[in-house]
Amino acid sequence: MKKSILSVMVALTLSSTGVAIAAPIQNQASPTAIAATTKSGYGAGSQIKLSGAVNVRDLGGYRTKSGLKVKPNMLIRSAKLNTLTKHDQQVLTKQHHLAVDVDLRTPAEMKAAPDVKMSGVTYVADPVVSNKESQSNDKIFDKNGEQAMIDYYNYFVDSTQGRAAYKKLFHELLTVPKGKAVLWHCSAGKDRAGFGTALVLTALGVDKDTIYKDFLLSNKYRKQTNDAALAALKKKGASKTELKSNYYGLIVEKQYLDEAYKAANKHYGSMNGFLHKGLGLTSSDINKLRAKYLEK
Structure with missing residues (x-):
């Protein structure tokens, strides 16, 4: 995550203040959850x-274009896991059968806020962005937070490290024991984890509209946290420019994911082409994923 956003992370731990965010969230679909009840009750x-x-979500219940449904308690996306309570851990391991925790954050983020170690859960360090690249992106972010976020999503597709990280995520999905769940997360659970989720849902055959709706739900589930962060910055005397820049770093917008799709289309023909040519997934891998994670 960018340096400027990291400066906000302390504020992210504050409880909700109810203060409205600095600007309206533009170009997004309705955050209403898609109504499909899973066996877990979600x-x-x-x-x-x-x-x-x-921003912790079970992907179970999403429908594919072929009419199948993602199985519950197997695919989980999340924000950072450094402050999980014992009860939280039981919810994840007992109710959702968590077996693998894939950490998509930078090495610096992992060191600063290490994940809670959960009994029976394998931890996988899988940084999408290097410390060096994160620092390089800081310079852009300090001037234009919106542009920095757009560039960030381009990096997910274009960089060797980004492709290697998402390839490793799929390896974990393919090799986790049957009936066990994989969780992937970054710091806020919206960008690196959000794009990873878009890839997983694409591989499973979920339509693009549903993928975008899931992506934009981060604005709903992070609203109180984001409001508190911006309110704390404003109280500390942050300028309008700083508030605007951090605002773009705290939310997700349709244009962010659009950029990743554009990069995939440009270099690989489509997002499915990116899965095959960029990440090296075979048709057999895709079939195994669908057999493992989909049901009627």
Whole structure:
């Protein structure tokens, strides 16, 4: 995550203040969860409510273009897991059968806020962005937060490290024991984890509209946290420029994911082409994923 955003991360741990965010979130679909109840009692797109983590979601219940449904308790996206309570851990391991925790953050982020070690869960360090690249992106972010976020999503597709990281995520999905869940996360659970989720849902055959709706739900589930962060910055005397820049770093916008799709289309023909040519997934891999994670 960018340096400027990291400066906000302390504020992200504050409780909600109810203060409105600095600007309206533009170009996004309705954040309403898609109504499909899973066996775990959650609806597709609904949040798994934990005390020590936000924006945690089971992808179970999403429908594919062929009419199949993503199985519950197997695919989980999340924000950072450094403050999980014992009860949170039980929810993830007992109710959602978590077996693998894939950490997509930079090495510096991992060191600063290490994940809670959960019994029976394998931790996989899988940085999408290097410390060096993150620092390089700081310079752009300090001048234009919106442009920096757009560039960030281009990097996910164009960089060797980004492709290697997402390839490793799929390796974990393909090799985790049957009936066990994989969780992937970054710091806020919206960008690196968000794009990873778009890739997983694409591989499973979920339509693009649903993928975007899931992506934009981060604005709903992070609203209180984001409001508190911006309010704290404003209280400390942040300028309008700083507030605007950090605002773009705290939210997701349709144009962010659009950039990743554009890069995939340009270099690989489509997002499916990126899965095959960029990440090296075979048709057999895709079939195994669908057999493993989809049901009627």
